[in-house]
Amino acid sequence: MYDYGFFSYESKEDMLERSRAFWNPDKTDFWQDAGIDLVIDRREGYLFWDMAGRRLIDLHLNGGTYNLGHRNPELIATLEQAMQHFDIGNHHFPALARTALAEALVKTASPNMRRVIYGSGGGEAIDIALKTARHTKQRRKIVSIIKSYHGHTGIAVGTGDERFSKLFLSDHPEEFVQVPFNDLNAMEDALRARDVAAVIMETIPATYGFPLPAPGYLQAVKRLCEEYDTLYIADEVQTGLMRTGEMWGISKAGVEPDIMVIGKGITGGMYPIACCVVSEECSAWLKEDGFGHISTGGGAELGCVVSLKVLEICGRPEVRSMVHYIAERFQQGLHQIQEIYPDWFVGIRQDGVVMGLEFNHPVGAKLVMKHLYAHGVWAIFSTLDPRILQFKPGILLGPELVDEILDRTEVAIGKAYAEARSGARAAVTA
Amino acid sequence: MSVIELSHREPPGAARAAMMLQRAHWAAELFARYDIERVRRIVDAVAAAGEAHAERYAEWAVEETGMGVVEHKVLKNVACSRELWDRYRDHDYVSPRILADDKVLELPRPAGVIFALTPTTNPIATVYFKVLLALMTRNAIVVSPHPGAKAVCADAVRVLSDAAVAAGAPDGCIQVVEEPSIPLIEALMTDQTTDVIVATGGNAVVRAAYRSGNPAIGVGPGNVPAFVDATADIAAAARAIVDSKSFDNSILCTNESAIIVEEEVAEQLIRELGRAGAHVCTPEEVERVREHLFPDHRMRLDLIGKSATVLAEEAGLTVPATTRVLVAPFSLVVPEEPLAREKLLPVLGLVRVPNTRAGISAAQAMLRATGAGHSASIHSTRAQTIMEYGAAVKVLRVTVNVGNSLGSAGVLTNLAPTMTIGTGFYGRSSLGENLEPRHLVNWTRVAYNADRSVPFDEFGGMQPWRLETVPTAASSAAPADPAPATPATDVLREEVRRLILEELKELTRQ
Incomplete structure (x- = not known):
């Protein structure tokens, strides 16, 4: 039983079923099919939790809506x-x-x-x-x-x-x-x-x-x-x-x-x-x-x-300073990951904390998105160019969370690469 | 007047100040990778900037706080900028240490973000001191000045910060809380981003630092007894005490509170005190001092740091214009006796004792009332007495035949030069020494198997940290033309066209 006070659901499955019935069947199914079974529950800072209790770091921020974090105090x-x-x-x-x-x-x-x-x-x-x-x-x-x-x-x-x-x-x-x-x-x-x-x-x-x-x-x-x-x-x-x-x-x-x-x-x-x-x-x-x-x-x-x-x-000077530190740390960290997978993680587009990560596969970013999600990070592929993962960290991040994001991203990129290669092999064999 | 009543769940400015800590945290992360040459360049520049503004800030501080003596503040400001750096210039809190015999490699690890509280009595000297210590140890620092000196301190911190960043320090490694308030300070002390609090100030703020749950270095109040025994060089003792007591109108916690003198030499000392520029009060004058300067047995706070002549006028005494200290004799050291307590103004108690034992007891009694763990002073030529005194008084530093205000602070002695006197366990502090750079850095000890057959490695010439870039606020405005991270546009366009078809299929799942 998920009781939210204003409304309640029997289970996550019940919620998704009602989402299909009363809200948007195609969108509901799209995410389930993509391996993203996310129903956002509690939110705080740059984190939110799925209904099932899983903690995720938000690198989507609804396109910058949560630039200052969810529910900024x-x-x-x-x-x-x-x-x-x-x-x-x-x-x-x-x-x-x-x-x-x-x-x-x-x-x-x-x-x-x-x-x-x-x-x-x-x-x-x-x-x-x-x-x-x-x-x-x-x-x-x-x-x-x-x-x-x-x-x-x-x-x-x-x-x-x-x-x-x-x-x-x-x-x-x-x-x-x-x-x-x-x-x-x-x-x-x-x-x-x-x-x-x-x-x-x-x-x-x-x-x-x-x-x-x-x-x-x-x-x-x-x-x-x-x-x-x-x-x-x-x-x-x-x-x-x-x-x-x-x-x-x-x-x-x-x-x-x-x-x-x-x-x-x-x-x-x-x-x-x-x-x-x-x-x-x-x-x-x-x-x-x-x-x-x-x-x-x-x-x-x-x-x-x-x-x-x-x-x-x-407009605070502290924010200006932090954006630069965050961007710098991501730049260094992402380039280090790129050195591991130069043929797969082929491009980093970055201006400040506006970033696009480019993968050498027509839908590479969707694979990375799926593995990031499995590893506790929510970032979305580019709808109109699914080779590119939109990577949009907030401007008030601290160094610990940035390092955690980079750790998780490195693993997810590696796993997505493995899946892309095994997929390619499977295609050749078939 | 606002029509909306703005109620605040947290004190005004807390969110902004927490952001300062976060910015400092970023700066500290970067700073911890600097090598010794970079650090020395930065401290050099900041010490020079501090010295260059020593006079201006001394004047400003006296004007803003209404306390102290400009020329003495200049001395302290120089002592806490160039002279402090001269003392530590060759020290290294940055490079690895290789202890080959012990088979231990030691790596310095800065605290991170220091939250520093500075007092109204020594505003600039303490700001300089803490900022330089932070920089020598590669820490970021957020200074919260006493509200009574906030304007001059904020300006000084900005000057030091600009000098540091210009010399290559990480942006945001030195910041200041411009509008400090007690609720705001409490919020910052308890913030998880604060790595260590260095609190110099009143008892309330020091206790709050220890309650915060964060590591804290806080120091307690002083109450300095100056014992003059029968073997002392009386004239020299009188000069040293008057010089020390009048220094900066006695607003240091190291200024003498009361003289304890053996009866045998008391009259001689009183004469010498007069020669040295003190006015020794008659019993009637002492009563007027008590009535006007210590009403209800309490020191009047509005008189802190005022000159002896101003105090004399306030008490209705007629004294020579050259008077530097008012000496007020009293008979018994007991807790309710204000003349036996810390006085941040140039009034010096004086109590006579029949012998050395009684003198030591009187000093102990003073420190029972207040000031435990801080400082005491003795004027004597008898080693046995000096040692017994040192072992008896509950303080962690005893200065000998020297003015205590600059003696305990390490200027006239070989103690570590400091603006922050650790009062140790007696004074409910985690620090028992004069605060110095090494207290702001921990060391990671990389220890090998002690077995002689296991070799130690050669670490000579190796650098533990790599510093790729040094970001600054100025460089955060990246070039107006960001370099393209994509291949040639035409190739890209072809690629894109091909992919568009694929992705549309994918997305619409046709």
């Missing part, structure tokens, strides 16, 4: 105190916490940034960014990166893989152009007709396994945007909040975007909101018709208060 205290006075607020009126957060965000962003528009989640914030770009440039076309992912909402889904848009008959190929990452010629070709509202890019594409931008690539894209009169939207959902060692990945790259989208980690998994920070040029509709985008939960004030705390924490 400072954020819990902030939310509890905020609830003594605030609720989500009213989306029509000038709002205390929304305004305060907007001002704080603008101060952290590049100097051209002016205002913040709120959504309730990252997808909505991307929709806002794309709508804003279309209004600003009075054009429909959006350029994104092949294999990019910016969310599943109405407009955002068009920028990503057609797997998700076609499923719902929501693909509009005439409005959404996709070009390969790190390919400036393709980008220029897409922009040359001057009919594009915006280029949208993750600073380091997460779902694609964090391929790093080639030197000068992001800056060159920004120059092309200027040359062909289009807007640059930086999707900082996974690269913001000190994960690259700077508050915003795009600032570290030295690019001033026209619009910057922030989500996930900004509320630390406590009370979700997402933010779209815009330049003066992109603020036009906010002066023409401020009711142009309405979102009841967008910028919920409880979330805004938590976000202010997240920004304060991320």
Whole structure:
């Protein structure tokens, strides 16, 4: 009997059965088939426990949502105190916490940034960014990166893989152009007709396994945007909040975007909101018709208060220092593991604590993910490039837990290698 | 005024301060792999920075705390920066030691993160001292200054930290709690990331350090008897005592509390004390001193570290402007006698005793009241008396024919120079000596079979730790153009196209 007070389950099997029946049968089965029988129960810091009691270290962090750890005590205290006075607020009126957060965000962003528009989640914030770009440039076309992912909402889904848009008959190929990452010629070709509202890019594409931008690539894209009169939207959902060692990945790259989208980690998994920070040029509709985008939960004030705390924490000099130590230790440790398996563990993509581990097998990261899970670490493969394991440690880790992660990773990578080789032998024999 | 009442389950700043410990922990991990040359470069730079600011911080400390004497603080600041480093420059707490005869290899293991509490009385000297000791032993240190001296201490820690990092120390190895409070300090002392607490300060904070559950080096209060026996060089004793008692207006725990003098030489001593710059009070004046400076038998805290002339004015005494110490004779050493207790101001008790035995008893009585384990002083030319005195008084250091304030602190004696006096078991401390670098490092002993037929290995010239890189906060802003970890883009793209098809099949399980 698993009694959670608010609800209960007879057993883990009972829970999974009801998950299939009442929630999502395909997703439930997908993980069981992949050997990940995870139902997350208790959570604390960078750890969580499966229903069955197994302890796991979280290297997925829901894409950076738990950047500051699960149930960060400072954020819990902030939310509890905020609830003594605030609720989500009213989306029509000038709002205390929304305004305060907007001002704080603008101060952290590049100097051209002016205002913040709120959504309730990252997808909505991307929709806002794309709508804003279309209004600003009075054009429909959006350029994104092949294999990019910016969310599943109405407009955002068009920028990503057609797997998700076609499923719902929501693909509009005439409005959404996709070009390969790190390919400036393709980008220029897409922009040359001057009919594009915006280029949208993750600073380091997460779902694609964090391929790093080639030197000068992001800056060159920004120059092309200027040359062909289009807007640059930086999707900082996974690269913001000190994960690259700077508050915003795009600032570290030295690019001033026209619009910057922030989500996930900004509320630390406590009370979700997402933010779209815009330049003066992109603020036009906010002066023409401020009711142009309405979102009841967008910028919920409880979330805004938590976000202010997240920004304060991320801005501490201690955090900057630690991110560097953590990144350095991972870099050394991962390269040592790579020396053992040079033909299998073929690449390390890293910028700060944003990391992608590359394996020499079409679905190598899924094998490694499975063995990591068996050895107490939860890290997810890249949906759109399953050779790459997304390796996303938190920014407040201590050296002991980092060393433990490296120990477990070394064993899991070795076991995945053995399985891949035996699989290959089995295939040859067959 | 906030409309939301911000209640805190933990003291304000605790989360931030715990983060400082964590940062220090990272720094300590790296620092523990430094070799002796790197360490010496860093300590060199930090000692020089400390000395360069010795005067400025002496002035600032007196201004901020209202205690002490600038020129004496300058001396202490120099003693705890360049002079301290001169003393330990050739010591090595970093390299392995090979004891071939014992077949033991010794590897130094720093404590890790030191949480250091520094007092308001010796703010900068103690900060310098603890920071230098931490660096010599490759420890990270988080300094929590006394709130009464927090501004000057925070500034000093920043200066030392900048000098250390510029000389190659790990980022974050020296930090300061800028807004210390008692609940915050208690939270940090009990934090599991704190490896050792080095507490110099009041009794309350030292006891809290020991209660924390973390290893702690805390020191108790002093109450220094200065016994002048009939064989002493009286003029020299008087000069030494007045110099010592007036040093920094008597705010060191090593300053003499009371003179115990044999009757035979008492009048002579009193004359010599006067010549040396002390004012010896008449019985009426002693009553005024008691009434105004020790109301209800307690020392007035607002007068700590004030000069003798200020104290005289406060008590309504007329004394020469050159007066450095007020001497207040009293008759009996008993616990309720304030003149027989530690006084962090230049008022010196004086009690007469009929003979040596009674003098030793009086010193014992003073230390029964307070100050056990700390220091005592004797002025005598008779070795037997000196030895008996040393064996009788419950302290762990006895200075002979020298001012105790700089004698016990190792400046005028060959004791280890220190700002932290270990009071040992008598004084409820884990440390019985003057704190020195070796107390902040443990050694791993790699021991071979004692059997003579088993050989020992040759470790000469080998390095136990490898230091790949030295991260700093400045370098954490990695280059704006991260180097690509992927092969040429075109090859990658082909590969990607092929894989996309495979993975889509895989993911949609068609």
